[in-house]
Amino acid sequence: MKAGDLTELAMRNLRESLLRNSLTTLGVAVGVASLVAMLSLGVGLQQLANRRLAHSGLFDTVFVMSRANMNFRGFSRRERTDATTSNSAQSNATPSSNTSNASSSNTSPDVTPSAVNGPREFRRLDEGARQEIEHLPNVIEVYPQVRFPTEVRYNGSPYATMVAGVPDSSRGNGSFDGMQGSFFSSPSADEAILQIEFAKELSDQPSSLIGKELVVRYAERQALAAQPGGDPAGGESSDSSGNPGISVVPKEKTLRIVGIIDTEAAAGPGGMGSGRVLIPQKLGEALRATQGNDLQNILRGSGSKPAYSNLTVRTEGPGQVEAVEAAIKKMGFGAFSLQDATRNLRLFFAVFDLLLGIFGSLALAVAMLGIINTLVMAILERRREIGILKALGAADRDVKQLFFVEAGVMGLFGGTLGVGLGWLIGRIITVTANIYLRRQDLPPTNVFAVPWWLVLGAIGFAIIVSLGAGLYPAARAAKLNPVEALRYE
Amino acid sequence: MPTNGGAALRTERVTRQYQMGSALIRAVDEVSLQVGAAEFVALLGSSGSGKSTLLNLMAGLDRPTSGAIFAHDRNLSELNPIELARYRSRTVGMVFQAFNLLPRMTLEENVELPLRLAEVERGERAGRVREALERVRLEKRLSHRPSELSGGEQQRAALARALVNRPTILLADEPTGNLDSATGIEIMNLLREINQSEVTIVMVTHERPLAEKFSHRIVELADGKLINSGVKA
Numbered sequence: 100m101k102a103g104d105l106t107e108l109a110m111r112n113l114r115e116s117l118l119r120n121s122l123t124t125l126g127v128a129v130g131v132a133s134l135v136a137m138l139s140l141g142v143g144l145q146q147l148a149n150r151r152l153a154h155s156g157l158f159d160t161v162f163v164m165s166r167a168n169m170n171f172r173g174f175s176r177r178e179r180t181d182a183t184t185s186n187s188a189q190s191n192a193t194p195s196s197n198t199s200n201a202s203s204s205n206t207s208p209d210v211t212p213s214a215v216n217g218p219r220e221f222r223r224l225d226e227g228a229r230q231e232i233e234h235l236p237n238v239i240e241v242y243p244q245v246r247f248p249t250e251v252r253y254n255g256s257p258y259a260t261m262v263a264g265v266p267d268s269s270r271g272n273g274s275f276d277g278m279q280g281s282f283f284s285s286p287s288a289d290e291a292i293l294q295i296e297f298a299k300e301l302s303d304q305p306s307s308l309i310g311k312e313l314v315v316r317y318a319e320r321q322a323l324a325a326q327p328g329g330d331p332a333g334g335e336s337s338d339s340s341g342n343p344g345i346s347v348v349p350k351e352k353t354l355r356i357v358g359i360i361d362t363e364a365a366a367g368p369g370g371m372g373s374g375r376v377l378i379p380q381k382l383g384e385a386l387r388a389t390q391g392n393d394l395q396n397i398l399r400g401s402g403s404k405p406a407y408s409n410l411t412v413r414t415e416g417p418g419q420v421e422a423v424e425a426a427i428k429k430m431g432f433g434a435f436s437l438q439d440a441t442r443n444l445r446l447f448f449a450v451f452d453l454l455l456g457i458f459g460s461l462a463l464a465v466a467m468l469g470i471i472n473t474l475v476m477a478i479l480e481r482r483r484e485i486g487i488l489k490a491l492g493a494a495d496r497d498v499k500q501l502f503f504v505e506a507g508v509m510g511l512f513g514g515t516l517g518v519g520l521g522w523l524i525g526r527i528i529t530v531t532a533n534i535y536l537r538r539q540d541l542p543p544t545n546v547f548a549v550p551w552w553l554v555l556g557a558i559g560f561a562i563i564v565s566l567g568a569g570l571y572p573a574a575r576a577a578k579l580n581p582v583e584a585l586r587y588e
Numbered sequence: 589m590p591t592n593g594g595a596a597l598r599t600e601r602v603t604r605q606y607q608m609g610s611a612l613i614r615a616v617d618e619v620s621l622q623v624g625a626a627e628f629v630a631l632l633g634s635s636g637s638g639k640s641t642l643l644n645l646m647a648g649l650d651r652p653t654s655g656a657i658f659a660h661d662r663n664l665s666e667l668n669p670i671e672l673a674r675y676r677s678r679t680v681g682m683v684f685q686a687f688n689l690l691p692r693m694t695l696e697e698n699v700e701l702p703l704r705l706a707e708v709e710r711g712e713r714a715g716r717v718r719e720a721l722e723r724v725r726l727e728k729r730l731s732h733r734p735s736e737l738s739g740g741e742q743q744r745a746a747l748a749r750a751l752v753n754r755p756t757i758l759l760a761d762e763p764t765g766n767l768d769s770a771t772g773i774e775i776m777n778l779l780r781e782i783n784q785s786e787v788t789i790v791m792v793t794h795e796r797p798l799a800e801k802f803s804h805r806i807v808e809l810a811d812g813k814l815i816n817s818g819v820k821a
Contacts, residue, residue: 104704115692487688490649491749492677492705494670581649585688 130463131517137459245383263374264383280358474572486584502573510565602655630799681750685762740771
């Protein structure tokens with residue numbers, strides 16, 4: 100029999116025992132709703148966690164630093180050599196390999212395996228390197244960490260705090276969702292966003308600060324020309340090799356407050372959440388405020404040549420981090436990311452979703468028994484009809500397919516209805532949860548998510564389960580002896 | 589029994605036995621019979637004589653325990669279940685004493701059912717259904733359900749359903765058994781008309797007068813055995 104005719108006959112048969120079949124379908128719907136509700140909770144929680152992590156800006160990011168800087172972090176030569184020896188047979192070649200670099204002649208190479216495999220000379224993390232990294236595939240942004248101490252003057256009072264630069268890409272990554280006011284009007288605007296705790300120090304009513312101005316006082320770094328044998332202007336002297344120093348000049352900048360944020364935006368390793376006055380990244384770079392690595396650069400002989408202590412590389416997504424990280428290491432820089440943390444998170448949610456799916460499927464298993472029961476009853480009731488069909492030319496296969504289609508249709512309708520019910524349950528729980536959160540003065544959140552794959556998957560699963568449930572009744576119907584079936588009253 | 593290449597149906601020492609508890613029942617016992625093309629044969633016998641069992645074997649609804657049944661020289665025992673279903677669908681048509689129309693379907697839908705099973709194109713079906721119902725003079729009752737028809741009309745509808753796939757053999761199991769005598773004669777007249785259009789008919793009946801009046805030949809069975817292979821009475 101053709102598929103269209105099978106479906107028509109199946110639909111007709113289902114309509115004949117409307118109440119019973121509707122109740123069976125409702126059973127499937129409840130099972131699917133339970134499954135969808137459970138899984139959408141898992142998916143929603145995973146998305147919530149991912150959103151929070153994405154807001155942190157850490158999981159699509161690679162942190163880059165010069166290997167010379169990594170050597171500066173307190174590892175002793177022996178410790179690093181031990182580490183590299185245990186990590187790779189190639190480590191033997193590295194301890195004395197960097198002596199050609201004057202600034203790092205008393206240091207040993209990176210402890211990471213990739214560093215061991217990488218170039219033997221430390222590359223400067225300068226503007227050239229920054230541009231090179233910017234041109235790597237899947238890199239959307241490269242910026243240095245801008246973070247410096249400042250004295251903020253507001254209403255004539257001084258407040259000591261830290262300023263941090265915020266890249267323009269933060270506008271769209273959710274880090275500033277729910278902030279009061281607005282994000283910076285342009286990547287280099289003379290504007291500031293205050294962290295709420297700092298804003299509270301400035302005013303009892305933080306929101307009233309928006310639109311007002313404050314003054315940021317900072318130490319500007321100015322390069323000195325090399326003057327062999329003589330004292331450069333500003334009191335800094337060059338060393339015996341003619342390496343110029345820098346001049347530190349106090350400066351002020353007036354900024355307009357455009358927003359207030361509840362949480363502190365992450366600022367990368369060593370600077371996470373440390374900025375209480377946030378300014379546009381480009382403005383921060385243009386201020387040339389003295390930062391911690393300036394002294395380090397002087398000691399290394401970098402002098403006035405600008406070099407970054409580290410760079411933050413934003414990739415198009417967490418999936419690209421690994422490749423970008425490897426490419427940067429290949430270029431001769433130290434790089435690390437938090438991929439392992441996301442991998443563990445994904446594993447956790449996979450197991451969590453699996454467990455929720457198993458619990459959700461229990462109701463569907465009960466619904467499966469309902470389908471078997473309904474179809475077995477249908478065989479008893481339609482015994483004579485099956486005999487007539489066979490007498491008129493139906494093959495066993497036709498009868499089997501007819502019951503299969505009936506089971507499948509119940510699965511399709513039950514699945515579709517169940518997805519709707521599951522979504523409704525999710526909405527009700529979300530609304531209820533948000534009412535509770537609001538009463539607790541917490542921001543509303545959506546802990547449920549019903550993605551398309553779940554909708555289609557749940558309906559497909561319902562159909563497959565229903566077809567599975569139809570196996571036994573269909574086989575039983577197909578095996579009916581037509582002569583006996585025709586005698587049945 | 590001599591075989592004839594032109595026979596519509598032929599049984600050769602066909603036996604069908606059933607196990608009922610410890611007893612072995614031989615419902616049909618070594619029956620050899622031949623029905624010529626366009627012949628109208630009546631199978632006569634008392635209740636339990638095996639005539640319906642023999643008809644079911646000829647219809648391919650049941651398989652013989654031993655022996656062979658040939659329809660247009662094809663051995664039904666050699667057909668697989670799909671081929672046997674196709675045989676029931678396209679070569680034979682069946683009518684029953686109890687009409688066996690599906691009560692929830694209209695006449696049109698009942699008559700269309702064999703066309704669905706035979707996978708006849710949808711566009712062709714309506715014409716075939718109308719043609720079959722015209723043949724039994726029920727073309728004006730297309731949308732009626734079986735419960736809205738008299739017994740005679742229901743049997744005519746069953747005949748239309750049996751004929752809609754244009755079979756060459758019509759097997760009728762007590763077609764007048766549930767009808768009054770006048771309606772029975774009406775149905776028998778229809779069967780005669782159908783037979784005159786070159787359709788072979790094998791009819792099971794226990795009503796000798798009808799068999800004598802309408803069939804070409806009467807075959808008698810008793811206790812599963814052929815007792816009269818029958819020449820026209």
